[in-house]
Amino acid sequence: MHNTETDILIIGGGVTGCALAYGLSRKNHKIVVLDAPSPTNMASRTNVGLIWCQSKFLHLPNYAKWGFISSNLYPELTRELEDLTGEHIDVNYTGGLIPTLSGEDYDNRGAYIDKLREALGEYPGCMIDRTELEKKLPGIAWGPEVCGAAWCEADGLIDPLGLLKVLRLSLPKVDVTYRQTLAYDVQPQNDGGYRVTTKDGIYTAPRVVLAAGLANRRLVQFALPTLPVFPDKGQVLLVERMPFVMPIPVLGCTQTFAGTTIIGFKHERAGHHIEVDPASVATEGTWAMRVWPELGAKRLIRAWAALRVMPEDNMAIYSRLPGHPNVTLFNTHSAVTMAAAHVRLLPDFILGRELPEVARGMTLERFGIAC
Ligand SMILES: Cc1cc2nc3c(=O)[nH]c(=O)nc-3n(C[C@H](O)[C@H](O)[C@H](O)COP(=O)(O)OP(=O)(O)OC[C@H]3O[C@@H](n4cnc5c(N)ncnc54)[C@H](O)[C@@H]3O)c2cc1C
Known part of the structure; x- marks a missing residue:
């Protein structure tokens, strides 16, 4: 002692x-x-390692701004840490995408972004149609329901x-x-x-x-x-490695730098339970296969649940x-x-x-x- x-x-x-x-x-x-x-x-x-600013916190505009401020500061920080430690950090500052699966979903997201732009004064993102989405990520064969996506240039992905x-x-x-x-x-x-x-x-x-x-x-x-503050449960599925086709991260089914794909986006208030609930993760998996059908032909290699630290x-x-x-x-x-x-x-x-x-x-x- x-x-x-x-x-x-x-x-x-x-x-x-x-x-x-x-x-x-x-x-x-x-x-x-x-x-x-x-x-x-x-x-x-x-x-997951998302540096994610877009499409959130309309009810808390200063918190939304705080995310954009952090994202702006990130590239200099990661360069500095790499120089200091001599270690490479896998990180993409390439923007981020949230695919939409119906016209209604597309319109709702667009309306939310319009309100965010108004609340924040400026907003570095917009809705893009399917053709634009295909141009951004040409290596992905999107499901037939995908009609476009919300796009924001301030998002990114870092290996957490x-x-x-x-x-x-x-x-x-x-x-x-x-x-x-x-x-x-x-x-x-x-x-x-x-x-x-x-x-x-x-x-x-x-x-x-x-x-x-x-x-x-x-x-x-x-x-x-x-x-x-309460524990907010997240559950994720990990899909086996595929060739890297997602230089721009997609929310909800994000390909990691290693080529695996993390599926998951739910928030649940379930106390301190960190067991994976198969029925719950199945809904996330189903959504991901509608977005990116190729995932359905791949093996799941892991699933885990973890607790976010969530202020009330x-x-x-x-x-x-x-x-x-x-x-x-x-x-x-x-x-x-x-x-x-x-x-x-x-x-x-x-x-x-x-x-x-x-x-x-x-x-x-x-x-x-x-x-
Ligand atoms: C499934 C999932 C996906 C997520 N995805 C994202 C994402 O894409 N992007 C994003 O920004 N955020 C994401 N988050 C949230 C993010 O992971 C958390 O906000 C972040 O990890 C919180 O970090 P922290 O250091 O505050 O807390 P923690 O990660 O909980 O770290 C707390 C540390 O304190 C230590 N500790 C605890 N008790 C004690 C003690 N008594 N004495 C000494 N040390 C102690 C622990 O060992 C731990 O190292 C996600 C979270 C989950 C669960």
């Missing part, structure tokens, strides 16, 4: 914790990341494990310490700092960052009895804890998409400054919690 003192403790070394640690490393503080070697709470290792790997590899290079250990709890100390008890010792710091995904709900309890109103939470201005909390269901914004735009908030203007509504205050 040891006792370690540092400037900033980050609990959670998933994509959020590592992105924040990397971003903070430029600010000249001693940083330790504590990351559980746990098989649970690992959305960072089970996600590659992203996590380079973020983690970058940490020692920027003098951040990464420790694999389970944090049991956070306790305020009389000197204004915090003590984090872990499986292998005690860590103390004047500032703590909570980035432990769903486990944040337990870790905040010294300051907040309940955190408005579907927006991110970036917040201080009530009565604890030096403890910041980060929970988002799209932490891959938002990773570049997390690296570049959130470290100052951790160090006591305000959130960027567009993210100011993302604190716990919106749930009636003073912070």
